[in-house]
Amino acid sequence: MIKNYYYLLVGVLVIFSAVTHAWNGQLVALPMLNADIIDIHARTIFFYVWHIITAENLIFGVAFLLMAFYRDLSKVRLAAWMIGIIMIARWIVIFGSTLYKNKTDLLEILIDSIAITIVVVLIILGIRVKNKPLV
Numbered sequence: 001m002i003k004n005y006y007y008l009l010v011g012v013l014v015i016f017s018a019v020t021h022a023w024n025g026q027l028v029a030l031p032m033l034n035a036d037i038i039d040i041h042a043r044t045i046f047f048y049v050w051h052i053i054t055a056e057n058l059i060f061g062v063a064f065l066l067m068a069f070y071r072d073l074s075k076v077r078l079a080a081w082m083i084g085i086i087m088i089a090r091w092i093v094i095f096g097s098t099l100y101k102n103k104t105d106l107l108e109i110l111i112d113s114i115a116i117t118i119v120v121v122l123i124i125l126g127i128r129v130k131n132k133p134l135v
Helices: 005-034 040-068 077-101 103-127
Strands: none
Touching (some): 005 103, 077 103
């Protein structure tokens, strides 16, 4: 039985994000790295960093799906907080890097900013859900 619908929704959204992140990487971002002017070491680093984010999203999504069904929500609250903090830190890195490297691209991160905000708000709402006493 589902104990936390917010966690369930976060799990689905974050798994969807992992799939679209991998797909976008394969179709758009990673093929641009095949240019000979980019050093092989830089291409390798970009490739694995891209896939680390995909793997993290997948793991976070599965964790939230499992937590949605967990009987005692107080026992998974810390994990939800930690994942939420990681998501916020991720956004700070995205925003800060964009601001530092190319201020004109701030509009380019709007969709990422909205997605991260929605996920973090849903996580916080899920954290606030109280255990219902068993009857």
